[in-house]
Amino acid sequence: MSPDIKSQTKDELDARFAEWAVPPYRVEQLLHWLYVQHVTSWEAMTNLPKHLREKLSEHYSLHSLELARKQGARDTTQKFLWRLSDHLLIESVLMPANPVLYGDASDRHTLCVSTQVGCAYGCRFCASGLEGWKRNLRAEEVVEQVLAVERWHRQSAECGVRSAEYGMQSMEVSRSEIPRLIDNLVIMGMGEPLANYDNLLKALTILNARWGGGIGARKITISTSGLAPQIRKLADEPQQFRLAVSLHGATDEVRNRIMPVNRKYPLSELISACEYHQRKKGKMITLEYILI
Template sequence: MLTDIKSLTREQVESQFKAWNEPAFRVAQLLDWLYARRVTTWDAMTNLPKTLREKLREKFSLNTLELVRKQGSDDTTQKFLWKLADGQLIESVLIPARPALYGEASDRHTLCISTQVGCAYGCKFCASGLDGWKRNLGVHEIVEQVLAVERWSATESLKCSVSSVQSENPGGLKTENLKLETRPPARLISNLVIMGMGEPLANYD
């Protein structure tokens, strides 16, 4: 099984690229595609040479989470149910700040992420651990929760933008009037917290 590229530190990526005799600036390009532009395929990394993309494809995987279900309204907490590559399910929860609580506008968004599948602690007051503990999440599975929610946000923003243009052009929307966005999408998440289900320090490594 191939190692997911998102499991590697920057230093590990630099070491691999050095072994491949790739110039150092390629590392920054790769990380930009992964974490700023948040692409999900090697072919989307268009400023990387095709030969390098093939090396990456043969050496590493680029897995994503499958969104099974999302609950919540547009302006409140959003709960995401994700399916992992092995079929296990985990949750992430996006919590927007409520300006009414602070008396001023706020664009703070906190994402609560999972670090384990299930829970081994069996607290009697909590239903989350009824099925027991399955396994720890890998680094890439933890990181991918953040990236997946950011992708969802970018998609929702694009839908809103298209709807706005359509409302301003009731006679029809001409695709030639739409400009493709070449900049990385804006970041939504400003804070990260760890899901209370399970024990984060049990997956410290």
């Protein structure tokens, strides 16, 4: 299977275009189509020469997620159920920030993305693991959750459906006038993100890059159920992503009961890994606690 174009970093594309003797500015054009225009076909990349588009399609795939169902009104939390190319389903959740609550002048949106189909960790309070783990998401499937929501947002605005909500006067809205929707990412949808470490890091590198998703590392939070070795590994990465730990219990006895991962990495190991992360990154870690 050929790699998906949205799993490729700019460095990788630069190297490939150099190999093909294609000038570097063509990479910039390609990235613009993918991450600014959010196009879903090679044909849509109209300023790329036809022979280059054909060559790209021979070496890379260009998959997009199919929206199977959307729930929720526009000004509330909205759930997107996506169908993958192998027909498995995953979910992303778009949450508007409350401007009054956060004291912000402008509204912000946070997208919660999935990293696996199903989950092997079986936390007692979570539905994601009920049917077990099916597979890891590939890097492009994580990236595409963000792009697909931006595409939905853009198409809605272009249709004028959201014109009132965004204060737009006209039904004729040009693509370049529509601001990006997503300000923050939380990696806490279906799956344990740190169990899909390499694909997650590649996807977040692309979503964080100026040439890609353009979302600042400090606006990206990775949430884990407590995979201590991967927390240490993450601490050694150069990126400044934020870390959240699903704690949900302050003793091994409680955590063992509701989060089987604790039997492998008990609190002493988890706390030690968190302290290492905090020392290396110099940042607070968010502890998540569910009230049942």
